[in-house]
Amino acid sequence: MELKVSHLDWSLVQSFLAVAETGSLSGAAAALGQSQPTLGRHIKTLEDQLSVTLFQRHPKGLSLTDTGNSILPAAIAMRAAMTQIANTAEIDAGDLSGTVRIACSVFAAHHVLPVVLAKIREHEPAISLVLQPSDDSENLTFRDADIAVRMYRPKQLDLITRHIAEIEMGVFAAHSYIQRKGRPENLQGMFDHDVVGYDTSPLMIDAMKSMGHTIAPDAFVVRTDNQSAYWELVRAGCGIGFTQAHLGRADPHIEELDIGIDIPSLPVWLTTHDTVRRIPRVARVWDLLAREIPRALQ
Template identity: 60%
Template sequence: MEKAFSNLDWSLIQSFLVVAETGSLSGAARQLNASQPTLGRHIKTLEDTLKVEVFHRHARGFELTDTGQALLAPAQRMAAAMADLSLAAAGGETDLAGTVRISSSIFMAHHVMPGILADLRQQEPQIQIELVPSDQSQNLLFREADIAVRMYRPEQLDMITKHLGDIELGMFAAESYIARKGRPTGADDLPHHDIVGYDANDEIIREMRGMGIPADRDWFAVRCDHQTTYWELVRAGCGLGFCQSHIARQTPGIEEINIDFPIPHLPVWLTAHESLRHTPRISRVWTHLESALKPFVS
């Protein structure tokens, strides 16, 4: 009844997987908080035990062999199961103390979260907070975060979500810009203005076209994908820009531009994995975020 592979340490597979994904021992070592020689030995032990070469060595790093490729899928299934296990374990925790990882957009993380989290820390000093500012959506299934604040409806399964409301967006410009180019008189006037745009994300263009404005990528003379930097470009007078009204109105040197087309609102969703719903520290942070974000989604 004993199994032929039971002598093989599962942690070797863990190392294998990360090396396969990063393509280097050094990279894997950084990710696993281990050292490069350790990872090298793990791979060597794995290969010796399985009597199979799983990596081609070359100067730039490690590359999977065909055999190694075949091992990748089951190794990933192990990792997925491990993630499930981790979630299940967190769901069983009873202690309020611990760390909660919150993911939010870079803009929110920069302008909104600090105050909210400072309050929370004061109320619950036992709870440590790790803020993960990121505009790529974090994968909550792999617990890259415990709670996510998102500007769109989350699609992942097994999640609990709550729509907190909508954030009002507006068009703004720096005083320096207005001094130079004047205020746009209306939508028709926009082509004569500079608008700070997003580079990869053509959300704005699609929105404007949806409203009958013949927007074009070339309109946007200055573009930036990074939300907080985007806002700095607007503040520096590079052009008109969109921003959460609540924040923009508190920014000195910025004026609101009222134009005759409606700007869509930004929905705010709170998300967490359902198996964490009853974990004390998670639910505590959840309710805090819920109430603390309310003023922003009026």
């Protein structure tokens, strides 16, 4: 059965795309807020309407056929257009309510954004906020987040970016650690101490190398790649650590150490899509983030 475009059901393509991206009927059902039998029927109906096979069925889900792969880009284009429609409608509605989703690192989600979001909620009680922490190295996919807070300059060409602050870094240790082990006099002496580091992340090793010190990952006697947990390890007295200065200086159980090195500060950038930025509530949250984050970093 072949149908003219005007008689094809566009919503079946939405189901196709969800199954293609999740790889299963149940995954797509969850993503669309529907049920697994419904998704199975939608795919079958679309295959019947187009007279082609779009998926191979497996016990563990579905994989795209060549034909399925051929039409995938057009399905993605339909979603982009649908997103444009939704964003345009929101801009025209001019409404300062609804949900704004903010993506940031796990560390910032623990130690920077909570007080900022409380402030935003105070100013805009009709706006709901969703915090989406992640340390994945991939860049934003704006299907899910409206605004991202990043500690590096975003490089994608179709984004709006704004540099809002610099985060000063410092060397810190807990009082409990200092009572047991004392203080290092300089960077060289620090390596006779316990230092908390990252496990697989090369960030700290690269920073040391740029200061003239080559160290191996296992020079760090305690290691984690989770940056929020990293700070808790330092606070618990596991060793000396590097973190954002505002955080260490605000903690009464922590002492800042002067080992004679000048650590480069971290930039803070906001980023979003041009069209999303024009949605009134997103614009409002953007402005408030730009104002409140620098304040929170004092």
